[in-house]
Amino acid sequence: NAGVTQTPKFQVLKTGQSMTLQCAQDMNHEYMSWYRQDPGMGLRLIHYSVGAGITDQGEVPNGYNVSRSTTEDFPLRLLSAAPSQTSVYFCASSYTGRTGGFDEQFFGPGTRLTVL
């Protein structure tokens, strides 16, 4: 198993540009999520999905879109990049998302994004 993979590893954007961060998992996990990690603030949830075709907002969803057309893939789209979106982005997955709590979470290696 490759686990959770993310591409690209690094990205530099100019303000106003759009891009898509890719996330894929090969563990047949139902639950997938996107977090951003900023210094001194811990990880914060952006969007999550409990299965193909189902997505919902997390704590900091503004400026981001997601879709889940397959179980394996969960891309994160930045609509119009802003310097405030400079961060490290992590994708995570687990076997189930709710009903008695999350299972063990598996994280991807992260995408380091800089917006100029």
Next chain:
Amino acid sequence: KQEVTQIPAALSVPEGENLVLNCSFTDSAIYNLQWFRQDPGKGLTSLLLIQSSQREQTSGRLNASLDKSSGRSTLYIAASQPGDSATYLCALDQTGANNLFFGTGTRLTVIP
């Protein structure tokens, strides 16, 4: 809103020492608590998951405890090694929420 605190933010110990990392939280209505390890520039690796009904979990040299009544969890690392150097984060799965609540982590350095 759940607040998760990890103190200290950084810790240096000599190799071989036993150590305890702390995680405190404000809302005890949780499903479980997870401890993660993060190496510089890398993703998070799950170390231990403690269900709310459990008091502790063990994996090798690691032992995690959970005391919901006091809002505390500890991660005990026995006989520390330089390879244990990393940032350790705790995360809570809170009842009624749709995400994990993360602490900001403790950066551990084990000195050879």
